[in-house]
Amino acid sequence: MGSTVIAIPDGEEVAIEEKKKFHCSLLPILSFLKETKTKHDMRRFTHCIKVGITLVLVAFLSLLDPIYKQLGENAMWAIMTVVVMFEFYAGATLSKGLNRGIGTMLGGGLGCLAATIAQEIGGIGNAIVIGTSVFIFSAAATYSRSIPSIKRQYDYGAMIFILTFNLVVVSGLHADKVVHLARERLSTILMGFVVCIFTSFLFFPVWAGDELHDSLATKFEELARSIEGFLEEYFKEISKENQCNPSFHFSCCKSLLHTKTKDEELAKFARWEPWHGKFGFSYPWNKYLQIGEVLRELATTILSLKGCLQSPRQSSETAWQSIKEPCEAAGKSLAWTLRELGGSIKKMRRCQTGDLIVSKLKSMRVELSMAMSPSTLGQLENGEGLAIANFMFSLMEMVEKVEELAKEVEELGELADFHSKQRL
Incomplete structure (x- = not known):
C-alpha cells in the first residue's frame, strides 16, 4: 500500500512568505512616496x-x-x-x-x-x-x-x-x-x-492653489484605501480568531490629521495669486478648508476603529456573520463614493452621480441600522454585543461624514463653477 507524503513548511518559510506578501503590498505606497519626494526635491x-x-x-x-x-x-x-x-x-x-x-x-x-x-x-x-x-x-x-x-x-x-x-x-x-x-x-x-x-x-512658478487643490483630491483616495484596508484586515482577523497589530492603513489617517496648518497656509497664499490655469479671481479657497476639516473628522473616525482590532474581547466568527455582508458592502460603497468625490475635485467637474451617491448613502444607513437592531444584538453575549455595537456605530458615523462631504463637494462645484461631463 502506497503512502502520500505531505510537505509541511516550517516556521521560517511561512515567515519569509508573509514578509514577501507584506513587501508586495507596500510597493505601491513606497513608489508613490518616492515619486512625491523626488518631485518635491x-x-x-x-x-x-x-x-x-x-x-x-x-x-x-x-x-x-x-x-x-x-x-x-x-x-x-x-x-x-x-x-x-x-x-x-x-x-x-x-x-x-x-x-x-x-x-x-x-x-x-x-x-x-x-x-x-x-x-x-x-x-x-x-x-x-x-x-x-x-x-x-x-x-x-x-x-x-x-x-x-x-x-x-x-x-x-x-x-x-x-x-x-x-x-x-x-x-x-x-x-x-x-x-x-x-x-x-x-x-x-x-x-x-x-x-x-x-x-x-x-520661470517654473509654484502655485499654492495648485498644491492645495491636488492635495485635497489626494486625501479622498487615501481615506478610501484606508477604509478598504481596514475592513479587509478586520474580517480577515476575525476569521482567524486572533488579534493583530495596527495596520499601515492607518498611517495616512494620522498624517492627514496634521495637515490643517499646511492647508491654511496654502489657502492664504492662493488668495494672493493672479488668474492662472484653472483658477480665477475670488476662487472659493475657504470651501477647500471646510472640506479638509470634514476629511480630518473622517480620518479621526477611521482611527477610532483601530481599537476594534486591538480589543481584548473579540467576538466569534459566527457572531459576525450577520453583519459581515452589510459592513463589507458599506465599506465598498464608502470607498467608491470617496473616489468619486475626489475625482470630481481633481478634474473640476460636477459629480454626475450626485443623486446616486445620496441614495446609496441613505440606503446604506438603513441597512446598517437593521443590522444593529435589538433582535440581532440581543442574541449575542454582552461582550460580543458591545463590540459589534461599537464597530457598527463607528461605521454609521463614517457614512454620515461621507454624506456631509458629498454636500460640501457639491457646494464647491457650484461656487467654483465646475463643468459637467457633457462639456468634456
Missing part, C-alpha cells in the same frame, strides 16, 4: 536656482551707472528686498512684496507728515509730537496685528509699517531730505519687487 532645487538668478539680476541692475548714480548706496535695499521677499510659492512672494510696499509707503508717508509737523512746531513741541505720534501709530499697528483677519493677510505689512514709520520719525532729518530718502528707498524696493515677481511668475 526638484521643486526645491528649482527654487534655489531662481533665487540665485534673481539676486544676480538685481546686483547687475544696481551696478549699472545710470541706476547707481541715481540711487547710490541705497541700491542695497533692492538686494535686501529680494532676500526678504522671495518665497517658495508665487502667491507668498506676491503677498510679501505687496505687504512690504504698502507698509513702506504708509509708514514713510505718515512718518514724513509727523516729522514735518514736529519741525514746524519746534522746541519742546517737537519732542512731544514725535513721542505722541510714535506711541499712537505703533500701538495701533501692533493692535491690528492681533486681529485674526489682518494677521493672516497683512501681518508682515503691519510690521514693516511700524519699522519704517519709526525710522523716518526719529531720523532727525529735515522734511525735504526725508522725502528724498523715502523716494530712493521706494525706488530700490520697487526694483527688487519687479525682478522677484518676474522670476517667480514666469
